[in-house]
Amino acid sequence: MGGSAPGNGEPRPVRVLIVDDHAVVRRGIRAYLEVLDDMEVAAEAADGQEALTRLDVMAAHQELPDVVLMDLLMPKMDGATAIGAIKQRHPGLRLVVLTSFGEMERVHAALAQGAAGYLLKDADASEVVAAIRAAARGEVFLDPAVARGLTQEIVSPPTGIASLTSRERDVLVLVAEGRSNQQIADELVISERTARTHVSNVLRKLRLTSRTQAALLAVRQGLVPPKG
Known part of the structure; x- marks a missing residue:
């Protein structure tokens, strides 16, 4: 050079x-x-x-x-x-x-x-x-x-929603909409196994233990409208 x-x-x-x-x-x-x-x-x-x-x-x-x-x-x-x-x-x-x-x-x-x-x-x-x-x-x-x-x-790694990749954020929205792993896989055109991995990564990063908690967080953050 x-x-x-x-x-x-x-x-x-x-x-x-x-x-x-x-x-x-x-x-x-x-x-x-x-x-x-x-x-x-x-x-x-x-x-x-x-x-x-x-x-x-x-x-x-x-x-x-x-x-x-x-x-x-x-x-x-x-x-x-x-x-x-x-x-x-x-x-x-x-x-x-x-x-x-x-x-x-x-x-x-x-x-x-x-x-x-x-x-x-x-x-x-x-x-x-x-x-x-x-x-x-x-x-x-x-x-x-x-x-x-x-x-x-x-200095301060991102936490909460900010720590999610755009794909993981998409997965969180679909979880909040009540979709199963297979439905998430179909929606995002990925394998069911990959969808399952994304869901577990989302729960781990957000320090949640259930899909229900993830759904509540998504509503609270304004990612999906509240039901009803």
């Missing part, structure tokens, strides 16, 4: 693939990066699937970029899935998330799949560049708000 170009002592620019489903966002990022001496936009893609296809072609020509700058919410293949697929096919690539969404669940998913940075779209352009440069050096760069959220989780 950032090695010397043949024939001179100048470090070669960091080559970036921009992945975002909004053309205006891609154009804006490209315009900013292309005026910098140490940055070069290798290509653009409108979704995760197109990014994978482009990277496969670039790899065949030994022209892989150094860093992929990627949105999370995109059609065809979302960013977190794309990050995992890209890291599997091209392990040396560094990926930086640039998204509007800073929920910890999304952050965890992106980092778990192998992202080397996580920025929110209200970040300054200079922060985007800093994140790309950090990723190219093999470092991790987090948006200050995201870093605060991760630190807060370490």
Whole structure:
């Protein structure tokens, strides 16, 4: 990454693939990066699937970029899935998330799949560049708000409803509606065994001993309307 170009002592620019489903966002990022001496936009893609296809072609020509700058919410293949697929096919690539969404669940998913940075779209352009440069050096760069959220989780892990994943929250609502494990499985298109695991995880995280208690809590938290 950032090695010397043949024939001179100048470090070669960091080559970036921009992945975002909004053309205006891609154009804006490209315009900013292309005026910098140490940055070069290798290509653009409108979704995760197109990014994978482009990277496969670039790899065949030994022209892989150094860093992929990627949105999370995109059609065809979302960013977190794309990050995992890209890291599997091209392990040396560094990926930086640039998204509007800073929920910890999304952050965890992106980092778990192998992202080397996580920025929110209200970040300054200079922060985007800093994140790309950090990723190219093999470092991790987090948006200050995201870093605060991760630190807060370490200091005081979420409890109660906040500790549930979005899938577990869905399960809690279905439990509160009186659905059986099989009905929950059918509704969420998962196996009955997986539904049972989700229910037990919900009860464990909420420190409850019965589905009735879970239903009462869901009503109290406003997740489902009270019956009658």
